Amino acid sequence: MKKYDAIVIGAGHNGLTNAAYLAKSGLDVAVLERNPYIGGATVSRELHRGWTYSNCSYVCSLLRPEIARDLELPRHGLQVVPYGGGVTFMRNGDYYGNYYDHNRQYREMARHSKRDANAYERYTTDVMKQTRLIRPYLLRRPPDPTSLKPRDLRDLLGFARSFMEMGEEGLADTLRFWTKSVGDYLNEYFETDAIKAHLGGTGVIGTALGVYSPGTAYVLLHHYMGDVDGNVGSWGFARGGMGAVAAALEKSFRAFGGEVICDADVDRIIVRHGKVRGVALKNGDEYLADIVVSNLDPRRTFLDVMDEGDLSAELLHRARNFKIRGSSGKLNIALDGLPSFHGLDKSSPLMVGDMHFTDSLERLERAYDDWKDGTWSKDPYVDMLIPTQTDPTMAPPGKHMMTVFVQYAPPKINGGEWTDADKAGFEKSVIDQIAAHSPDFRDLILHCETRTPREIEAETGLTEGNIFQGELTFDQLLFNRPFPGYSQYRGPVRGMYMCGSGTHPGGGVMAAPGANAAREILRDLRRPDVVPGGYADD
Amino acid sequence: MKSASDATMMLRTPFHSRVAAACELNAWGTWKGYTTPTAYTDVELEYFAIRSTAGVFDLSPMNKYRITGPDAEAYLNRLVTRDVSKIRAGRVGYTVWCNDAGQVMDDGTIFHLGENDYRVCAFARATDWLHWSALGFDVEVVDESDEVAALAVQGPTSCAALLAMGLVGLEQLKPFGLTMFPFEGGTLMVSRTGFTGDLGYELWIAADKAELLWDRLFEAGRPHLIKPFGSDALDMARIEAGFLQAGVDFVPAESAVRSGRSRSPYELGLGWLVDMDKPVFNGRKALLREQARGSRYRFAMLDVDGNKPASHSFILSGGKKVGTVTSAAWCPTAKTNVAFAQLEMPHGDVGQELVAEIYYQRELQWTRVMAPCRVIGAPVFNPPRRRAVPPGAF
Numbered sequence: 050m051k052k053y054d055a056i057v058i059g060a061g062h063n064g065l066t067n068a069a070y071l072a073k074s075g076l077d078v079a080v081l082e083r084n085p086y087i088g089g090a091t092v093s094r095e096l097h098r099g100w101t102y103s104n105c106s107y108v109c110s111l112l113r114p115e116i117a118r119d120l121e122l123p124r125h126g127l128q129v130v131p132y133g134g135g136v137t138f139m140r141n142g143d144y145y146g147n148y149y150d151h152n153r154q155y156r157e158m159a160r161h162s163k164r165d166a167n168a169y170e171r172y173t174t175d176v177m178k179q180t181r182l183i184r185p186y187l188l189r190r191p192p193d194p195t196s197l198k199p200r201d202l203r204d205l206l207g208f209a210r211s212f213m214e215m216g217e218e219g220l221a222d223t224l225r226f227w228t229k230s231v232g233d234y235l236n237e238y239f240e241t242d243a244i245k246a247h248l249g250g251t252g253v254i255g256t257a258l259g260v261y262s263p264g265t266a267y268v269l270l271h272h273y274m275g276d277v278d279g280n281v282g283s284w285g286f287a288r289g290g291m292g293a294v295a296a297a298l299e300k301s302f303r304a305f306g307g308e309v310i311c312d313a314d315v316d317r318i319i320v321r322h323g324k325v326r327g328v329a330l331k332n333g334d335e336y337l338a339d340i341v342v343s344n345l346d347p348r349r350t351f352l353d354v355m356d357e358g359d360l361s362a363e364l365l366h367r368a369r370n371f372k373i374r375g376s377s378g379k380l381n382i383a384l385d386g387l388p389s390f391h392g393l394d395k396s397s398p399l400m401v402g403d404m405h406f407t408d409s410l411e412r413l414e415r416a417y418d419d420w421k422d423g424t425w426s427k428d429p430y431v432d433m434l435i436p437t438q439t440d441p442t443m444a445p446p447g448k449h450m451m452t453v454f455v456q457y458a459p460p461k462i463n464g465g466e467w468t469d470a471d472k473a474g475f476e477k478s479v480i481d482q483i484a485a486h487s488p489d490f491r492d493l494i495l496h497c498e499t500r501t502p503r504e505i506e507a508e509t510g511l512t513e514g515n516i517f518q519g520e521l522t523f524d525q526l527l528f529n530r531p532f533p534g535y536s537q538y539r540g541p542v543r544g545m546y547m548c549g550s551g552t553h554p555g556g557g558v559m560a561a562p563g564a565n566a567a568r569e570i571l572r573d574l575r576r577p578d579v580v581p582g583g584y585a586d587d
Numbered sequence: 588m589k590s591a592s593d594a595t596m597m598l599r600t601p602f603h604s605r606v607a608a609a610c611e612l613n614a615w616g617t618w619k620g621y622t623t624p625t626a627y628t629d630v631e632l633e634y635f636a637i638r639s640t641a642g643v644f645d646l647s648p649m650n651k652y653r654i655t656g657p658d659a660e661a662y663l664n665r666l667v668t669r670d671v672s673k674i675r676a677g678r679v680g681y682t683v684w685c686n687d688a689g690q691v692m693d694d695g696t697i698f699h700l701g702e703n704d705y706r707v708c709a710f711a712r713a714t715d716w717l718h719w720s721a722l723g724f725d726v727e728v729v730d731e732s733d734e735v736a737a738l739a740v741q742g743p744t745s746c747a748a749l750l751a752m753g754l755v756g757l758e759q760l761k762p763f764g765l766t767m768f769p770f771e772g773g774t775l776m777v778s779r780t781g782f783t784g785d786l787g788y789e790l791w792i793a794a795d796k797a798e799l800l801w802d803r804l805f806e807a808g809r810p811h812l813i814k815p816f817g818s819d820a821l822d823m824a825r826i827e828a829g830f831l832q833a834g835v836d837f838v839p840a841e842s843a844v845r846s847g848r849s850r851s852p853y854e855l856g857l858g859w860l861v862d863m864d865k866p867v868f869n870g871r872k873a874l875l876r877e878q879a880r881g882s883r884y885r886f887a888m889l890d891v892d893g894n895k896p897a898s899h900s901f902i903l904s905g906g907k908k909v910g911t912v913t914s915a916a917w918c919p920t921a922k923t924n925v926a927f928a929q930l931e932m933p934h935g936d937v938g939q940e941l942v943a944e945i946y947y948q949r950e951l952q953w954t955r956v957m958a959p960c961r962v963i964g965a966p967v968f969n970p971p972r973r974r975a976v977p978p979g980a981f
């Protein structure tokens with residue numbers, strides 16, 4: 050039987066990134082994917098003829114440019130196109146618009162509150178300070194504060210230094226930022242409900258917390274720390290859908306001689322004498338390798354594909370208590386034309402960005418109340434985009450595709466499984482909300498893919514449909530991600546590693562966990578480091 | 588009544604009313620005395636119109652000269668370095684022209700419109716030189732810069748947008764081909780040319796039909812996500828595609844005051860445009876001499892580490908200065924940090940490792956980085972759709 054140098058379980062974008070770097074270093078690598086297609090939550094599929102959906106993730110900013118360049122993803126077909134705009138529609142018929150141009154943005158904000166418009170400058174400066182602190186750590190393994198190894202001590206020292214450089218006030222701000230609620234944070238700057246709601250939504254996306262729950266300010270930062278071509282905080286579309294990211298990574302991996310095997314559902318990681326030997330599929334096939342990397346979330350990795358007997362009781366507890374709660378759903382809609390929205394011209398630059406209908410933090414918090422009550426939000430927070438205003442490849446000319454991310458949807462309905470009737474109710478609450486602001490929307494719908502946490506988990510394997518492979522709260526970040534003592538991508542048995550979003554620096558289409566994990570594996574194998582470091586900001 | 592100064596005020600192109608309406612940022616620059624936008628809405632987004640959908644650029648200020656008469660071909664053949672007899676009717680050729688010293692005066696395109704009928708598009712004003720060169724040839728040289736309006740339509744959906752405008756059969760036009768369509772009682776000339784390195788076309792129309800053309804183009808192009816773009820976005824695209832800009836990447840020879848500041852075609856990486864097998868042409872003797880003795884400089888495209896554009900950088904080899912950068916940009920589609928450099932010979936072999944000395948400023952503080960870079964052999968952006976016949980819908 051053939052033996053590989055390394056096997057990666059899961060062809061999510063992090064698994065593919067990890068595999069590409071191992072293959073680049075000259076190893077013989079296979080990626081085993083359960084689905085008949087690759088990508089995990091970074092996937093595009095045609096479910097209605099002529100329309101391509103970004104079925105899960107839909108916008109791109111976190112993807113590390115160093116990796117895109119190093120793995121030659123543009124040559125392998127990836128193009129990330131930035132977009133501007135965005136709008137929050139208000140119940141009184143007005144809206145708050147988000148212009149790409151700084152001065153137009155100021156004027157639009159000032160239309161609602163001159164003071165807010167001015168405070169926004171202070172706000173962006175403060176947020177930028179935080180992104181500057183975190184960005185250099187994206188393409189590094191987090192230092193382990195309990196380790197006395199010179200490498201960890203050196204990294205810790207560097208980390209401490211960038212903290213100290215912020216000064217006493219900066220330090221206090223930072224600690225507040227990392228622990229505060231997004232609602233409290235925004236209240237320090239703004240007075241206008243719609244503006245706070247517009248900015249605050251990203252603090253709860255993918256998170257089973259409300260805008261007033263501590264820790265959500267960091268989630269906002271997580272959505273700010275990416276960039277498109279160096280413009281920090283900008284977002285873009287992968288041309289052709291988010292699956293283009295996975296497709297380009299796969300091509301790059303194959304160019305290094307790697308092999309992707311689909312329809313390969315891994316049952317368990319084979320461990321003998323404290324060392325991995327390979328994996329066994331559900332169908333009984335075995336694949337051998339001394340290195341096995343899991344792209345799955347920590348829950349699935351330790352409670353599903355690993356044998357309990359191979360793990361310590363402590364680790365099993367940690368895995369069981371890992372916070373990975375489902376909170377989101379999604380609608381992908383094929384449209385017969387561009388819908389019109391109250392108060393906006395169809396050619397408005399605001400239309401090309403993220404659209405929302407939740408005009409206060411209060412409503413955001415009420416949406417969360419429904420989640421706690423074990424049901425979907427009756428007045429949900431949606432992040433809605435029509436990418437076909439920017440991308441000509443995803444629908445026929447003149448037709449459109451809409452992606453609607455929905456917060457909140459619980460993993461279970463009142464403790465029970467989602468039923469098809471529940472799913473229909475969830476779908477209706479979203480469509481009703483959009484239709485309330487768009488008179489022609491309902492009539493333009495040709496097809497709709499509705500995904501509750503049930504479908505997301507079934508299709509991507511993300512536990513409870515948690516989009517980040519585990520909540521992004523301070524207790525699960527940096528050297529605590531996924532668990533203390535396991536933050537440096539190494540698993541509990543020799544030859545076993547983790548590379549998914551459940552590891553540092555966390556979820557999103559970022560490719561950083563996969564790359565960082567590859568660097569550690571190559572280090573253990575005493576092979577030269579082929580993984581790029583991050584670009585310096587100054 | 589016009590005041591005396593009106594005649595010398597900034598000009599407006601035939602598309603101005605439409606351009607001004609679309610120019611949301613009011614970011615105006617000037618191009619050969621014409622008021623032209625540097626950006627309409629946002630430079631990045633405009634750049635991506637060129638690379639992902641279709642972008643429209645008003646290139647009316649371009650200098651355009653009509654050359655007619657029985658000696659037109661012979662005249663042009665003496666003027667430029669390329670063999671003009673090989674540019675068949677219905678074709679366009681990119682070329683340079685030199686002075687007697689074999690130094691590049693300008694680069695431009697020659698449109699072979701019909702028998703004894705050509706149009707030359709040039710960066711620099713060339714009336715004087717074109718007439719000067721006409722001595723002894725039976726040709727007529729007419730400056731038609733103001734009469735002919737032009738739009739570049741560039742990007743992956745450009746063909747689809749123009750087909751939607753009713754330009755039947757356009758998909759069969761080959762790169763560097765040109766063709767005519769009837770348009771509102773006049774003629775619309777379309778060439779498959781451009782300065783972006785992407786699939787793209789240029790539309791040429793009598794000035795009085797310009798506004799109508801713009802309206803029809805944008806109406807038909809809307810489902811194909813058409814957008815206007817300004818000169819800043821064009822600059823990003825042309826650097827990514829490896830195109831030199833006269834006045835930026837070389838000094839037009841006749842405007843160089845200091846000796847040694849002009850360049851030959853060989854020194855600009857444009858040796859492929861020089862045809863020594865054709866009859867005598869301006870600069871031939873000097874270029875033969877250069878071939879024998881070797882060039883002083885070499886044009887090199889560099890792939891620079893990091894993400895800081897190497898604008899105006901010195902290029903070092905072994906700690907010694909061997910050249911300077913003329914154009915540099917982070918290229919958003921190729922995700923590469925590209926620089927064009929003038930290197931002293933013998934530097935510049937493909938693959939050579941060099942260092943770019945880059946200075947950049949953040950919040951008033953200057954930082955220097957010594958960025959490793961290497962000479963690359965081809966532009967970083969060169970998609971198959973640029974050559975495909977017929978091109979796809981996007």
Ligand SMILES: Cc1cc2nc3c(=O)[nH]c(=O)nc-3n(C[C@H](O)[C@H](O)[C@H](O)COP(=O)(O)OP(=O)(O)OC[C@H]3O[C@@H](n4cnc5c(N)ncnc54)[C@H](O)[C@@H]3O)c2cc1C
Binds near residue numbers: 063558
């Ligand atoms: C609805 C939704 C919207 C999102 N929106 C965005 C967004 O707009 N922007 C953004 O940046 N991020 C977004 N995210 C987050 C982002 O998509 C994920 O964090 C990221 O894609 C996770 O990548 P990964 O490679 O770590 O893991 P995954 O994508 O989860 O990959 C894991 C892979 O393992 C496979 N697998 C599972 N079990 C097995 C097994 N037993 N055997 C073999 N294979 C197995 C799965 O099929 C999958 O392919 C979104 C996520 C979701 C779900």
